[in-house]
Amino acid sequence: MPYITKYKFRLIGGFFINLFFIGLSILNPYLAGLVILNVIEGGQHELLLPYLAIMIANTVFRSVVRYTVMINMESISQNVLFELRQDLYHKLHIQNYSWFDKNRVGDIMSRMTGDLEAIRHFVAFDLINIPDGILLYTLAIVAMATVNVPLTLAMILVTPIVIFTALRQSKEVRPAFHNVRERFSKLNSVCTENIGGNRVVKAFTKEAHEIEKFTEANEAFFDSNMGTAKIQAKYIPIMEACANALPFILLLLGSLLVIWEYIELWELVMVSGYIWMLNHPTRMFGWHVNSAQNFATSLDKVYGMMRGKVYIQNPENPVRVDEIKGAVEFRNVNFRYGRNETEPYVLKDISFRAEKGQTVGIVGGTGSGKTTLIQLISRFHDATTGEVLVDAINVKEYHLSDLRQGIAYAMQDVFLYSDTVEGNIAYGVPDASMESIFSAAAVADADGFVQHMSEGYDTVVGERGVGLSGGQKQRLSLARAIAVEPSILVLDDVTSAVDMETEHRIQAALAEKVLKSGMGRTTFIVAHRLSSVKEADLILVMGDGAIIERGTHEELVELGGYYAQLYEEQRGGSYGAQHIPN
Numbered sequence: 001m002p003y004i005t006k007y008k009f010r011l012i013g014g015f016f017i018n019l020f021f022i023g024l025s026i027l028n029p030y031l032a033g034l035v036i037l038n039v040i041e042g043g044q045h046e047l048l049l050p051y052l053a054i055m056i057a058n059t060v061f062r063s064v065v066r067y068t069v070m071i072n073m074e075s076i077s078q079n080v081l082f083e084l085r086q087d088l089y090h091k092l093h094i095q096n097y098s099w100f101d102k103n104r105v106g107d108i109m110s111r112m113t114g115d116l117e118a119i120r121h122f123v124a125f126d127l128i129n130i131p132d133g134i135l136l137y138t139l140a141i142v143a144m145a146t147v148n149v150p151l152t153l154a155m156i157l158v159t160p161i162v163i164f165t166a167l168r169q170s171k172e173v174r175p176a177f178h179n180v181r182e183r184f185s186k187l188n189s190v191c192t193e194n195i196g197g198n199r200v201v202k203a204f205t206k207e208a209h210e211i212e213k214f215t216e217a218n219e220a221f222f223d224s225n226m227g228t229a230k231i232q233a234k235y236i237p238i239m240e241a242c243a244n245a246l247p248f249i250l251l252l253l254g255s256l257l258v259i260w261e262y263i264e265l266w267e268l269v270m271v272s273g274y275i276w277m278l279n280h281p282t283r284m285f286g287w288h289v290n291s292a293q294n295f296a297t298s299l300d301k302v303y304g305m306m307r308g309k310v311y312i313q314n315p316e317n318p319v320r321v322d323e324i325k326g327a328v329e330f331r332n333v334n335f336r337y338g339r340n341e342t343e344p345y346v347l348k349d350i351s352f353r354a355e356k357g358q359t360v361g362i363v364g365g366t367g368s369g370k371t372t373l374i375q376l377i378s379r380f381h382d383a384t385t386g387e388v389l390v391d392a393i394n395v396k397e398y399h400l401s402d403l404r405q406g407i408a409y410a411m412q413d414v415f416l417y418s419d420t421v422e423g424n425i426a427y428g429v430p431d432a433s434m435e436s437i438f439s440a441a442a443v444a445d446a447d448g449f450v451q452h453m454s455e456g457y458d459t460v461v462g463e464r465g466v467g468l469s470g471g472q473k474q475r476l477s478l479a480r481a482i483a484v485e486p487s488i489l490v491l492d493d494v495t496s497a498v499d500m501e502t503e504h505r506i507q508a509a510l511a512e513k514v515l516k517s518g519m520g521r522t523t524f525i526v527a528h529r530l531s532s533v534k535e536a537d538l539i540l541v542m543g544d545g546a547i548i549e550r551g552t553h554e555e556l557v558e559l560g561g562y563y564a565q566l567y568e569e570q571r572g573g574s575y576g577a578q579h580i581p582n
Helices: 008-025 027-041 045-094 097-102 105-147 149-196 198-203 207-259 265-306 370-375 400-405 421-425 434-443 447-451 470-483 500-515 553-559 562-571
Strands: 328-335 347-354 359-364 385-390 407-410 488-492 522-526 538-543 546-551
Touching: 008 027, 008 045, 008 105, 027 045, 027 105, 027 265, 045 105, 045 265, 105 149, 105 265, 149 198, 149 207, 149 265, 198 207, 207 265, 347 370, 347 385, 347 538, 347 546, 359 370, 370 488, 370 522, 400 407, 407 470, 421 434, 421 470, 434 447, 434 470, 434 500, 470 488, 470 500, 538 553, 538 562, 546 553, 546 562, 553 562
Parallel strands: 359 522, 359 538, 407 488, 488 522
Antiparallel strands: 328 347, 328 385, 538 546
């Protein structure tokens, strides 16, 4: 309603213009009756051309009016579609990580395309044609009744049949359309997964399996559509039959009434001119029911997405800051995914403090909670209990944009846009100078391979970085984070896909240009290779969601625990982290 009422004056104007159009609809049948009465039977032949001229003018004028109404409604529907899609896309950007974990890409794409189109179609077509049909039908009955009441009553005998059929159709077609939307979402999901994972499919020669999976989803979608078609085939022919029965009833009963001299011939002609005003709404009734139920189903889906609760959002009176300084503290933090209290904690009693400008290394086995821990700093998730503080202020009190603008991530899951190398590096700072882009690329050891690309920094990388190696994508991701020049820099296993020699160059450049540059930048480094965190001011060793060891590299080696054991293994050439609990 908020989207429709924005155009209420255009809608009201359109309805009144359409009301005028419907009113003009009774003119031509009336004049046709007068032609019979006055010209053919009355012999006033001079009236024929004036009557015909009025009828032609009325037809042309009605066509112009109808064209204006339909263009108006189409314009409104396109505007509603545009604004609704914009708001849905905005909603996607403020949704939490956990929401995307529970919703498939295919479902989201289905909402953004097919469901929105069903809503647009209803606004453009049915919103005007449903009341149009009702008014046309009512006006026809009134006009016919003024000519002959018995004949009119005979013509509306089919109305109860049509209404009963429409109600039955409506009950059956709603769940059928719901099934269609669900199957369409599934089909979208299968297709999206296969396109995104095409290299995995080819690597494991699973083309036949994926084709079979797609065929199953496609057949399910086909069957659901055929289900709605069968419902339509079951009920719409009944309404078509009722509509087609009207001329038969008119000719049979009307002719008898003329023969028996209950009515005049001109009255029969006039009533027959009104027959289309009954016939057309009756025929369209079933299609309007289908469209309305399809609209209602799609509206439910879109409404659910639009009204999905956003758990992580700005507080009522957020703390606004121009710049984050960089001190980070965790106080007795526990965290679980979801809001079910029976679910186990992923992070357990995490407490530590990183002063402005310090470097914190985080190591541990796979699944030990390293990435989850650093995501709490930017409020990608909220701590279940305890506090996460930045500059001695709970992150829940900050305005989200102020907090996150002071933090830059080079993420474990590298994502590059289908854009130039320059565009990807400058994603966080679109107005960055080329000098800062070159500098960030140099620190990430990306400048060398970028310069050898066909168009250097103007080279367009494929979607998700297709065409680049894993190490090259990681280095561009690192350069993108460095280019922001944040107060807090988070590096989540950013050198896992590069060789040892490249890693040493990156570490040296980071130490010189970023970590020890006097900028006071707080840095978190999540790593499996201990060489990445050796120089950190504080190293946290994670195991089973808890901090099991902490200290500097030297302190942890001297401690002789898990860190020391892992360090000895990696020094000896073994990179297994299995001895650290996960």
